[in-house]
Amino acid sequence: xxxxxxxxHKETKKGIPIKEDFVIKSIRKVKRALRISTGNTLxxxxxxxxxxxxxxxxxxxxxxxxxxxxxxxxxxxxLISIFQSKSLSNIxxxxxxxxxxxLLMAAFSLYQYFPSLMKKxxxxxxxxxxxxx
Ligand SMILES: [Zn+2]
Numbered sequence: 381x382x383x384x385x386x387x388x389h390k391e392t393k394k395g396i397p398i399k400e401d402f403v404i405k406s407i408r409k410v411k412r413a414l415r416i417s418t419g420n421t422l423x424x425x426x427x428x429x430x431x432x433x434x435x436x437x438x439x440x441x442x443x444x445x446x447x448x449x450x451x452x453x454x455x456x457x458x459l460i461s462i463f464q465s466k467s468l469s470n471i472x473x474x475x476x477x478x479x480x481x482x483l484l485m486a487a488f489s490l491y492q493y494f495p496s497l498m499k500k501x502x503x504x505x506x507x508x509x510x511x512x513x
Contacts (some may be wrong), residue, residue, distance in 0.1 A: 384418075385425040386495070387432060395423035396432075398495040403436040424497055443489040450485035454478025 381389050386398065396406065404422070411417040424432040458474040 382418075382420045383423045384420040385428060386422050387424060387428040387451075390425065392423070392425040395425040396429060397421065400497060401499055403490065404495055420449055422495070429497070432497060434489065435492075436496050439489065439492045439494045442492050443486060444462045446489040447482055447483035450481035451478065454481045478498045 383393060383395060383397075384390070385395060386394055406419065454474070454477055457477055458471060461470045461474045
């Protein structure tokens with residue numbers, strides 16, 4: 381299996397493997413089903429580690445922002461239906477909308493999706509513990 385950098389798409393031996401999260405796994409399943417899977421191991425070459433970390437951070441921020449936004453809108457909807465003293469079923473519908481909104485917003489942020497990196501196994505740096513006062 382070749383190791384390919386997901387940023388520059390070059391084959392390389394030195395690099396950090398990416399974490400196989402559910403997004404990567406589902407992409408893989410789709411590719412296998414379509415028979416376009418290359419079977420390559422996805423890594424980030426040493427040159428692009430900094431870049432990869434930045435992109436991951438950006439994705440995490442956008443995920444939080446979108447999900448937070450969806451949650452706020454959904455909670456407002458629930459509050460409105462409570463204050464309008466509608467029936468319980470209306471409140472439940474609002475709650476369903478909240479869940480949908482959060483999921484939708486999470487899906488939006490996937491446009492910026494970038495996998496996280498595995499921690500370097502060979503580099504075992506002892507973390508200096510903070511001295512408690
Ligand atoms: Zn690269």
